Amino acid sequence: MTEQTTEQKRAVILLSGGLDSATVVAMARAEGYSCYTMSFDYGQRSHAELHAAARVARDLGVVEHKVIGLNLNGIGGSALTDSTIDVPEAPTEGIPVTYVPARNTVFLSLALGWAEVLNARDIFIGVNAVDYSGYPDCRPEFVESFERMANLATKAGVEGHGFRIQAPLQNLSKADIVKAGVRLGVDYSLTVSCYQADNDGRACRKCDSCRLRAEGFQAAGITDPTRYF
Numbered sequence: 001m002t003e004q005t006t007e008q009k010r011a012v013i014l015l016s017g018g019l020d021s022a023t024v025v026a027m028a029r030a031e032g033y034s035c036y037t038m039s040f041d042y043g044q045r046s047h048a049e050l051h052a053a054a055r056v057a058r059d060l061g062v063v064e065h066k067v068i069g070l071n072l073n074g075i076g077g078s079a080l081t082d083s084t085i086d087v088p089e090a091p092t093e094g095i096p097v098t099y100v101p102a103r104n105t106v107f108l109s110l111a112l113g114w115a116e117v118l119n120a121r122d123i124f125i126g127v128n129a130v131d132y133s134g135y136p137d138c139r140p141e142f143v144e145s146f147e148r149m150a151n152l153a154t155k156a157g158v159e160g161h162g163f164r165i166q167a168p169l170q171n172l173s174k175a176d177i178v179k180a181g182v183r184l185g186v187d188y189s190l191t192v193s194c195y196q197a198d199n200d201g202r203a204c205r206k207c208d209s210c211r212l213r214a215e216g217f218q219a220a221g222i223t224d225p226t227r228y229f
Helices: 003-008 019-030 048-059 103-118 140-153 174-183 208-220
Strands: 010-014 034-041 064-069 122-124 164-166
Touching: 010 019, 010 103, 019 034, 019 048, 019 122, 019 174, 034 048, 034 103, 048 064, 103 122, 103 140, 140 164, 174 208
Parallel strands: 010 034, 010 122, 034 064, 122 164
Antiparallel strands: none
């Protein structure tokens, strides 16, 4: 096997521990990538998602799972990082207060750095523009713009070894994502999607993320393994 082939088969994957990112890991694995997953302890309300990410990484057999510590709660501005802002428990208009300023930009930047170190050319992210909460950094325009930036801002990109930002869930409904994951053997009971899950990973049933997840399983006709408090 040539060095180029080996490099092409490595991928860095952002893994939050939720339904979408777990599905993306399974998709990358099914495409023959050696998977390197990255999660972030960024000051979020619940660490249950980090425990879930570790479980998913083990279950799907990734090569390495890395957790990076950040302090996004130092700038606040989101219900997920600022305890003075309540997580909404009903649908809201516009960009919700659970949006974390610049989160995906920061996460992808760190994934890009690791990908360059690993000689990986592909970075996977589980953003979705169909059944999502209205975040600006989940849109196709953002993904495309970040890819252009990645190839301008890195030694590898400048030397002609460009990166691809892959968002395979971009145009799928939540039901389609669930069906795809089930086909690929994802154990969704290991995942946590809730914005305010308790320490045991039990979900609130009320937040946007819980609502979209439940609707996805229902529409897919698949039993929802989510545990609620």
